[in-house]
Amino acid sequence: MDDVHVTYRTFGGKRQVEGAKKPNWMRQHIGAVDLVKAVQGVSFVAHHGESIGLIGHNGSGKSTLMRAMAGLVPLAGGAVYTDGTASLLGVGGALMKDLSGERNVKLGCLALGLTPKELDAQYESVVEFAGIGEFIQLPMRAYSSGMGARLRFAISTAARPDILLIDEALATGDQQFKRRSQERIDEIKEHAGTILLVSHSMSTIRESCTRALWLHRGKLRMDGPVDEVVDAYEDSMG
Amino acid sequence: MSTTAEAERPDLDGGDLAERYGLRKVGGRPTLRVYIRQVWERRHFAIAFARAKAYSGNQGSYLGQLWAILTPLLWAALYFLVFGMLLKTDRGIDNFAAFLVTGLFVIRFINGCMNGSAGSIDKSHNLISSLQFPRILIPMAYAGSAFINLVPALVVLFGISLLTGEPIRWQMLLIVPTVLMAFVFATGLAFFSARLVDEVADLNNIIPFTNRAIMYSSGVFFDLSRYGDGTAHTIMSHQPWAIFIELARVAVLGGYTVEPDIWLWALGWALLTFVTGFIFFWRAEAKYGRG
Numbered sequence: 001m002d003d004v005h006v007t008y009r010t011f012g013g014k015r016q017v018e019g020a021k022k023p024n025w026m027r028q029h030i031g032a033v034d035l036v037k038a039v040q041g042v043s044f045v046a047h048h049g050e051s052i053g054l055i056g057h058n059g060s061g062k063s064t065l066m067r068a069m070a071g072l073v074p075l076a077g078g079a080v081y082t083d084g085t086a087s088l089l090g091v092g093g094a095l096m097k098d099l100s101g102e103r104n105v106k107l108g109c110l111a112l113g114l115t116p117k118e119l120d121a122q123y124e125s126v127v128e129f130a131g132i133g134e135f136i137q138l139p140m141r142a143y144s145s146g147m148g149a150r151l152r153f154a155i156s157t158a159a160r161p162d163i164l165l166i167d168e169a170l171a172t173g174d175q176q177f178k179r180r181s182q183e184r185i186d187e188i189k190e191h192a193g194t195i196l197l198v199s200h201s202m203s204t205i206r207e208s209c210t211r212a213l214w215l216h217r218g219k220l221r222m223d224g225p226v227d228e229v230v231d232a233y234e235d236s237m238g
Numbered sequence: 239m240s241t242t243a244e245a246e247r248p249d250l251d252g253g254d255l256a257e258r259y260g261l262r263k264v265g266g267r268p269t270l271r272v273y274i275r276q277v278w279e280r281r282h283f284a285i286a287f288a289r290a291k292a293y294s295g296n297q298g299s300y301l302g303q304l305w306a307i308l309t310p311l312l313w314a315a316l317y318f319l320v321f322g323m324l325l326k327t328d329r330g331i332d333n334f335a336a337f338l339v340t341g342l343f344v345i346r347f348i349n350g351c352m353n354g355s356a357g358s359i360d361k362s363h364n365l366i367s368s369l370q371f372p373r374i375l376i377p378m379a380y381a382g383s384a385f386i387n388l389v390p391a392l393v394v395l396f397g398i399s400l401l402t403g404e405p406i407r408w409q410m411l412l413i414v415p416t417v418l419m420a421f422v423f424a425t426g427l428a429f430f431s432a433r434l435v436d437e438v439a440d441l442n443n444i445i446p447f448t449n450r451a452i453m454y455s456s457g458v459f460f461d462l463s464r465y466g467d468g469t470a471h472t473i474m475s476h477q478p479w480a481i482f483i484e485l486a487r488v489a490v491l492g493g494y495t496v497e498p499d500i501w502l503w504a505l506g507w508a509l510l511t512f513v514t515g516f517i518f519f520w521r522a523e524a525k526y527g528r529g
Contacts, residue, residue, distance in 0.1 A: 067367060069264065070264070070370060071266075071370050072366065072367050072368065072369070072370060072527065073367065073527055074524050074525050074526070074527060075266075075524075079263055079264075079266075080263070080264040081261035081263055081264065082261055082264050083261050086264065087369075087370070088368055088369075096290055096291075096294050098294035098297045098298055099290055099293070099294055099297070103290060103293075106286060107283075107286050107287065107290050110280075110282050110283040110286045110287075111283050111287075111365070111369050111371070112369065113279075113280065113283075113371070115282070116282050139297065139298075
């Protein structure tokens with residue numbers, strides 16, 4: 001990643017600058033457009049076979065940085081270069097709650113870029129992995145939150161990207177499903193050359209990463225071996 | 239924060255480094271040729287998405303998919319009641335019911351494509367922010383779902399045509415090229431509205447008004463001869479909405495004719511709108527999904 005900047009445009013609200021005079025009432029309601037600079041000039045090189053943890057407070061730009069790596073958000077500046085495909089684990093956005101699980105599996109897999117042939121080959125295993133029984137024929141709005149999460153996870157792990165981006169707390173559900181999803185993630189990790197993981201759990205980061213990046217207010221504060229960076233981060237939190 | 243030796247070579251920037259190691263740039267806008275290829279590769283997703291959207295629109299009710307037929311029937315009944323019985327805008331048009339409903343369904347389809355895809359980028363924000371694919375598939379899928387909804391409407395339309403005494407003729411087959419060209423045209427419009435509304439969300443509030451203006455002026459409720467035979471008539475009978483309505487009437491109404499060159503006009507409008515719309519949308523590819 002080379003000097004990456006990401007800026008969001010938000011409608012319907014403006015932040016108040018400290019010290020400035022209170023903005024006129026109209027400005028909060030008409031023409032209320034603000035710019036949020038989520039990532040400001042981050043550069044780093046990730047090598048093949050590295051597992052990198054991204055840490056930082058809420059709103060420090062971790063998830064945005066990942067989305068930028070996968071080419072999902074437009075960059076306000078800089079560029080991202082990769083060898084192979086980067087993909088974010090999670091297809092929640094492609095699913096429709098009015099449709100049955102079956103149709104959602106098909107839609108989600110095609111959204112991931114599988115060909116209809118690959119879909120036919122994988123369909124059974126995805127449904128079987130989700131393990132929600134005959135609920136697969138009901139619309140997703142009838143699912144419990146756990147069942148929905150299981151189906152989403154099963155679909156999103158149907159593809160095998162070269163660079164895997166994981167946004168924390170993927171393994172949800174009961175104990176048994178957690179164990180199975182952990183196995184599945186490990187399997188994908190073996191295939192992927194490089195992994196980026198966002199998590200607030202320092203033990204997860206220490207366990208599964210070799211290097212860590214600490215983001216603070218959209219800027220890279222520290223980059224180095226995982227223990228060093230995590231120690232510094234924990235010290236700063238007191 | 240490269241730890242490699244190149245980091246100490248300030249004369250090399252990221253782009254040069256990337257090139258040396260054979261890396262590709264992520265995101266941004268691909269060339270038009272590559273873009274078209276990516277769209278083609280992901281066509282199955284667009285089709286599945288369009289079908290899912292059309293299907294889910296009728297879910298969640300007791301009658302379910304039966305609404306695909308009931309909705310156009312109710313529209314036809316309502317408009318015939320208001321414009322045929324109450325306002326009597328027929329002015330001597332034969333089989334005004336079929337005349338009116340044909341125009342209505344064609345215009346509702348084209349406007350529906352434009353209206354539906356207007357906010358499509360914003361509505362698909364979750365999809366855009368979790369998966370990488372050519373964004374133009376979104377307005378395409380929205381237009382596709384409107385097209386799927388058009389099919390039962392056409393069944394209703396021919397039902398009305400036969401019930402009101404129109405004979406079965408070979409010209410009925412002309413509905414196929416007509417709706418295909420209208421679909422290509424409407425998809426082109428969808429590309430325009432999708433990008434414009436993504437850039438300036440306020441335009442979304444304007445589109446319903448332009449849609450109505452087009453509907454009231456394109457000869458849905460009256461014959462185009464009302465424009466006289468001067469320049470106004472020439473313009474109003476060669477604008478795309480009126481053309482597709484007229485061609486659909488050739489298929490639905492016995493004895494209804496158009497000048498042969500109208501077919502070429504239809505093809506021209508369809509291709510022109512689709513191609514310029516495609517390029518227009520593609521040029522902003524790197525900007526969709528800014529929140």
